[in-house]
Amino acid sequence: xxxxxxxxxxxxxxxxxxxxxxxxxxxxxxxxxxxxxxxxxxxxxxxxxxxxxxxxxxxxxxxxxxxxxxxxxxxxxxxxxxxxxxxxxxxxxxxxxxxxxxxxxxxxxxxxxxxxxxxxxxxxxxxxxxxxxxxxxxxxxxxxxxxxxxxxxxxxxxxxxxxxxxxxxxxxxxxxxxxxxxxxxxxxxxxxxxxxxxxxxxxxxxxxxxxxxxxxxxxxxxxxxxxxxxxxxxxxxxxxxxxxxxxxxxxxxxxxxxxxxxxxxxxxxxxxxxxxxxxxxxxxxxxxxxxxxxxxxxxxxxxxxxxxxxxxx
Amino acid sequence: xxxxxxxxxxxxxxxxxxxxxxxxxxxxxxxxxxxxxxxxxxxxxxxxxxxxxxxxxxxxxxxxxxxxxxxxxxxxxxxxxxxxxxxxxxxxxxxxxxxxxxxxxxxxxxxxxxxxxxxxxxxxxxxxxxxxxxxxxxxxxxxxxxxxxxxxxxxxxxxxxxxxxxxxxxxxxxxxxxxxxxxxxxxxxxxxxxxxxxxxxxxxxxxxxxxxxxxxxxxxxxxxxxxxxxxxxxxxxxxxxxxx
Numbered sequence: 001x002x003x004x005x006x007x008x009x010x011x012x013x014x015x016x017x018x019x020x021x022x023x024x025x026x027x028x029x030x031x032x033x034x035x036x037x038x039x040x041x042x043x044x045x046x047x048x049x050x051x052x053x054x055x056x057x058x059x060x061x062x063x064x065x066x067x068x069x070x071x072x073x074x075x076x077x078x079x080x081x082x083x084x085x086x087x088x089x090x091x092x093x094x095x096x097x098x099x100x101x102x103x104x105x106x107x108x109x110x111x112x113x114x115x116x117x118x119x120x121x122x123x124x125x126x127x128x129x130x131x132x133x134x135x136x137x138x139x140x141x142x143x144x145x146x147x148x149x150x151x152x153x154x155x156x157x158x159x160x161x162x163x164x165x166x167x168x169x170x171x172x173x174x175x176x177x178x179x180x181x182x183x184x185x186x187x188x189x190x191x192x193x194x195x196x197x198x199x200x201x202x203x204x205x206x207x208x209x210x211x212x213x214x215x216x217x218x219x220x221x222x223x224x225x226x227x228x229x230x231x232x233x234x235x236x237x238x239x240x241x242x243x244x245x246x247x248x249x250x251x252x253x254x255x256x257x258x259x260x261x262x263x264x265x266x267x268x269x270x271x272x273x274x275x276x277x278x279x280x281x282x283x284x285x286x287x288x289x290x291x292x293x294x295x296x297x298x299x300x301x302x303x304x305x306x307x308x309x310x311x312x313x
Numbered sequence: 314x315x316x317x318x319x320x321x322x323x324x325x326x327x328x329x330x331x332x333x334x335x336x337x338x339x340x341x342x343x344x345x346x347x348x349x350x351x352x353x354x355x356x357x358x359x360x361x362x363x364x365x366x367x368x369x370x371x372x373x374x375x376x377x378x379x380x381x382x383x384x385x386x387x388x389x390x391x392x393x394x395x396x397x398x399x400x401x402x403x404x405x406x407x408x409x410x411x412x413x414x415x416x417x418x419x420x421x422x423x424x425x426x427x428x429x430x431x432x433x434x435x436x437x438x439x440x441x442x443x444x445x446x447x448x449x450x451x452x453x454x455x456x457x458x459x460x461x462x463x464x465x466x467x468x469x470x471x472x473x474x475x476x477x478x479x480x481x482x483x484x485x486x487x488x489x490x491x492x493x494x495x496x497x498x499x500x501x502x503x504x505x506x507x508x509x510x511x512x513x514x515x516x517x518x519x520x521x522x523x524x525x526x527x528x529x530x531x532x533x534x535x536x537x538x539x540x541x542x543x544x545x546x547x548x549x550x551x552x553x554x555x556x557x
Contacts, residue, residue: 040418051407051441058411061397062419063342081401082438086408089398090389 001156002030002099004135008142009067010034013041018093019146020059024052024070026099031069049074053082053096060092065149069097072105072114076153080120083151088126093149096121101131101155102193102243102273103287110277113287114155118191119248121153122221128174129221131155131242131250133195134164137218140172148174157193164195164216175219177227183211186302187231187238191217191250194241194293201298210302223253232264236309239269239301243293246272267308271301315524315536317357319461319494320428323519326500327426328361336366339393345423346412348397350405351430351459355387358395367394377540403436405429406456410442413454413514424507426455432464435473440485447486452508455515456487459494461523463534479518487516494519527552 010033013019020041021034035042045052052075056066068075075096076083087094098114105112121129128150132138138156145152170178180195181202190198195216202212213235215227231238238258240251251270258264273291280290288294292301327347334344349358356376363370368382375381382391386400397408409427416423433439446454460478462469469475482489488509492499500519507515523537524530527549541549 043414045445046441048441048445050403050438051410051445054404054407054438054442055411055414055445058408058413059415060411061408062412062415064415082404082407085398085401086404 001132001135001138001161002159004138005097005142005154005156006030006034008139009146010037012143012146013038016065016146018063018065020064020066022052022056022059022066022068024049024068024074026070026074049078050082053079053094054086056094057082057086057090057092060087060094061090065093065095065146067095067097067146069099071098071100072112073117074098076114076117076120083121084124087151088124091126091150093151095145095152095154097154097156099156100158103284104158104193106283106287107281113278115245115273116248117153117155118220118242118244118250119252122248122253124151126151127221128152128219129155130174130219131192132218133190133192133216134161136163136165136168136170137172137178137216140169141174141218144172144174155192161193162196164199172218175222175224177224178216178218179213179227180216181212181214183213184235185211185237186306187213187215187235188241188298189215189217189228189231189238189250189254190241191220193243197293197295198241198298201295201302204295204299205302210306212302217250217254220250220253223257225257228254228257229261229264232258232261232266235266237267237269237302237305239271239298239305241271241293241298243288244272245275246270247275267305269301269305271298314356314540315463315530315533316351316354316430316461318525318527318530319521319523320351320354320357320459321525322495322497322500323428323457323459324357324361326497326504328365330501331504332426333423336394339367343421343423346396346409346425348399348405348409348412348425348427349387349395350399350409350427351402351433352387352399352405353385354428354430354459355383355385358387359383359392362392362394365394368392402430402433403438406439407442407445409454409456410445410449410451413446413451414449416453417449417451424453424455426457428457428459430464431458431460431462431469431475434458434475434478435464443482443485443487446514450512451514452510452512455504455507455517457517457519459521460518461521463523463532463537465537467534482516482518486513488513489516489518491518491520494521495525526556
């Protein structure tokens with residue numbers, strides 16, 4: 001997703017002179033094409049994330065569209081108040097970009113696990129929160145966020161994620177889920193790095209006679225409530241799947257929508273990371289498997305969920 | 314009120330004689346910018362903005378009142394002339410750095426002034442920005458520190474001493490000048506001679522007195538917090554008017 005983001009940004013910068021890239025001393029092997037092509041619109045702020053966000057905001061206040069880039073929790077938690085007071089309150093055109101979310105930097109340990117970022121960003125007024133599900137969505141999200149020139153958070157994986165969308169241009173609109181697979185037994189609502197696993201799991205479920213709808217909920221805020229409620233009406237259960245804490249992320253957003261709906265009563269489960277600091281050591285796959293955030297984990301959870309709907313699979 | 318009274322002469326000079334701006338066109342991209350980093354001192358800023366014609370002076374009567382226009386930390390929404398909302402300390406200098414950087418890169422004529430409290434020089438974010446500005450040669454940036462020597466819970470030298478203060482800014486690469494922040498004979502010449510050095514941001518350390526101008530407020534921590542009661546208000550007003 002990282003390379004797709006950067007390629008998209010370089011293309012956008014060609015057409016839109018307002019676009020700047022500000023990094024917090026990270027992006028080695030990635031940002032060089034932008035840096036070389038647009039040296040006057042690139043800035044390495046140093047290891048200073050509060051400054052990263054506030055300086056980016058000051059630039060936005062003077063007409064720039066700024067992508068403020070770092071990894072994991074550094075551009076979000078470290079400078080949360082700058083994001084709230086500076087970017088969001090001023091409705092500044094700053095897009096905070098974090099690479100390597102969830103367990104992407106698994107072996108680097110808990111400091112590098114971005115597992116509460118969606119919850120925090122989602123709580124901020126005026127913030128758009130986007131977690132693309134594959135490189136194609138990452139490129140499209142970059143373009144869409146550059147175009148809306150409002151506060152946004154772009155949560156990316158790293159590099160080498162498999163493509164989910166075969167087309168380079170699936171219908172992508174901020175705030176609108178993409179239906180990746182049709183199905184009427186259960187709906188898997190996935191965001192970010194869990195989209196691919198969800199699609200694979202749906203294929204395996206089909207072999208067992210369970211037809212799973214898969215929604216790519218790339219935009220967590222504003223949430224596509226229509227897609228959630230349609231799933232509640234048209235399928236027998238809903239499971240959210242995210243590489244993020246079960247508190248405050250996609251699962252919470254969907255739960256809020258379901259709980260306040262008078263029409264939808266449907267068995268529901270949040271598959272995500274429990275609210276713990278992991279003591280397990282391992283890479284992304286290892287940690288995802290550890291917390292059932294995998295094809296197998298989804299396969300294990302879906303029949304039990306459907307059973308509560310009174311459907312035996 | 315104490316935090317506002319220590320800044321009055323600096324703000325009067327900035328809005329009266331220094332900033333190149335037109336209240337009729339508050340969004341002019343080439344206007345000079347002023348960011349009140351010490352957002353809690355906004356009563357003085359609002360008075361200066363009203364005096365300069367950004368909004369009617371009648372708005373000041375509602376300061377701090379339910380349903381009125383002016384809150385007690387600087388707020389840009391609905392208040393013409395306020396560049397940035399502040400109130401949490403340690404944000405303003407970095408915002409000003411971003412504005413100044415764009416000015417430099419785009420060869421625009423504007424300057425950016427920001428007014429900090431001494432207390433917010435405890436914030437690490439202030440020093441992130443202090444490190445940034447000289448490195449990027451932002452000589453269109455002016456940081457003024459209202460050094461009234463009292464912060465929220467005590468005297469600066471007792472809470473977390475900033476001295477040698479001027480030397481710190483100098484070591485970070487700023488061109489520094491120290492002035493009596495209540496003597497317009499020192500305030501104005503300093504403000505109109507920025508940048509003090511080419512290719513360096515300017516830092517003005519304004520030695521001031523918290524609560525300046527009202528005898529019973531001067532240099533008293535209490536007046537970081539308390540609004541005057543009716544009797545104190547009349548007394549304060551009488552003193553200020555007698556001195557005017």
